[in-house]
Amino acid sequence: MTNQQDVVVSEMGIAAGAALPGPSPALLACRGAAAGAMSLRYLDLAAAAARSASGTWADAMRASSPTRSRAADEFTAWVRKHPSALGKFEQIASASKGKKVVMFLDYDGTLSPIVADPDAAYMSDAMRAAVRDVAKHFPTSIVSGRCRDKVRNFVALSELYYAGSHGMDIKGPSSNPESVLCQPASEFLPVMDEVYKALVEKTKSTPGAKVEHNKFCLSVHFRCVDEKRWNGLAEQVKAVTKDYPKLKLTHGRKVLEIRPSIMWDKGKALEFLLESLGFANRSDVLPVYIGDDRTDEDAFKVLRKRGQGIGILVSKCPKETNASYSLQDPGEVMDFLLRLVDWKRKSSAAPMVRPRV
Numbered sequence: 001m002t003n004q005q006d007v008v009v010s011e012m013g014i015a016a017g018a019a020l021p022g023p024s025p026a027l028l029a030c031r032g033a034a035a036g037a038m039s040l041r042y043l044d045l046a047a048a049a050a051r052s053a054s055g056t057w058a059d060a061m062r063a064s065s066p067t068r069s070r071a072a073d074e075f076t077a078w079v080r081k082h083p084s085a086l087g088k089f090e091q092i093a094s095a096s097k098g099k100k101v102v103m104f105l106d107y108d109g110t111l112s113p114i115v116a117d118p119d120a121a122y123m124s125d126a127m128r129a130a131v132r133d134v135a136k137h138f139p140t141s142i143v144s145g146r147c148r149d150k151v152r153n154f155v156a157l158s159e160l161y162y163a164g165s166h167g168m169d170i171k172g173p174s175s176n177p178e179s180v181l182c183q184p185a186s187e188f189l190p191v192m193d194e195v196y197k198a199l200v201e202k203t204k205s206t207p208g209a210k211v212e213h214n215k216f217c218l219s220v221h222f223r224c225v226d227e228k229r230w231n232g233l234a235e236q237v238k239a240v241t242k243d244y245p246k247l248k249l250t251h252g253r254k255v256l257e258i259r260p261s262i263m264w265d266k267g268k269a270l271e272f273l274l275e276s277l278g279f280a281n282r283s284d285v286l287p288v289y290i291g292d293d294r295t296d297e298d299a300f301k302v303l304r305k306r307g308q309g310i311g312i313l314v315s316k317c318p319k320e321t322n323a324s325y326s327l328q329d330p331g332e333v334m335d336f337l338l339r340l341v342d343w344k345r346k347s348s349a350a351p352m353v354r355p356r357v
């Protein structure tokens with residue numbers, strides 16, 4: 001298995017290590033959209049200039065400064081390809097008719113908004129109530145990069161299935177004594193502890209860096225690190241991981257992730273859960289997976305490959321995705337979950353008996 005030592009980037013498209021591709025126009029447009037303004041910072045321009053073909057500032061400025069209408073046009077075109085799951089709710093509801101819907105929900109950026117402190121990524125009580133309602137009607141799993149106990153504490157619903165460490169730690173509801181347990185990377189535990197300590201030590205000189213131990217995955221956060229130090233931080237991480245060829249380095253939303261290089265991901269977790277729930281080979285099942293990050297793409301891919309199920313990407317900006325539908329933020333995710341519950345209640349309600357007159 002290969003060790004992905006040269007993979008290091010961020011949501012902002014600044015690379016560490018080997019030369020990496022520059023941001024796509026869509027990503028640049030997204031930056032503008034997310035910031036609510038079209039001005040770019042000095043560092044973005046410097047990075048873009050360094051990457052542009054001719055290397056001139058003017059080229060970089062043009063490439064990095066899409067007009068508001070261009071950003072809007074790109075988003076409109078993207079949403080045409082990945083329509084809003086709310087806007088197309090009737091389509092989704094009709095695909096669900098006569099089928100057993102099985103829900104899979106990512107946590108960060110899907111059920112809780114992205115915040116600077118990973119330990120403070122709380123989900124609202126309203127979202128919790130919505131997820132509880134969903135779980136009353138459909139088997140529901142939380143699939144997260146976080147360690148299972150941590151995400152379970154955030155969600156605080158004992159009736160759900162939880163797949164932590166990007167699916168490498170799966171457990172069913174605690175009320176069920178026959179509850180499944182799947183830990184395909186269990187032999188990596190000692191090495192994860194060792195690398196965690198090394199990463200904490202190595203990165204302590206980078207202000208704002210935070211290493212999170214997610215059991216079978218280590219997350220090095222750089223959301224609070226000055227952009228000028230991103231490359232340096234990446235080098236520190238690589239200096240540690242180079243001695244561990246059985247670990248791979250990937251990245252998510254302003255986070256570098258180190259995990260066992262085994263053939264297991266959120267897609268495998270989805271398949272495992274479907275099988276554990278007894279739905280593996282049934283054509284009357286409709287898995288619905290909602291997630292916002294790159295690691296969720298593994299699950300979207302599985303749904304595409306099965307030709308069964310609905311992938312919904314949570315994003316405010318155009319992204320390459322295997323999901324069919326989109327939602328813009330956790331607020332829309334909650335609206336979608338509430339609508340799904342409402343639809344289920346109405347569709348399973350007994351037909352009205354007309355009173356005799």
Ligand SMILES: O=P(O)(O)OC[C@H]1O[C@H](O[C@H]2O[C@H](CO)[C@@H](O)[C@H](O)[C@H]2O)[C@H](O)[C@@H](O)[C@@H]1O
Binds near residue numbers: 109113117145253293
């Ligand atoms: O699979 P997920 O449930 O989406 O978990 C992915 C990572 O999420 C967390 O980090 C992200 O959210 C933080 C809180 O909003 C944010 O500060 C950080 O920048 C994001 O990358 C979590 O802390 C990681 O451990 C997860 O792997």
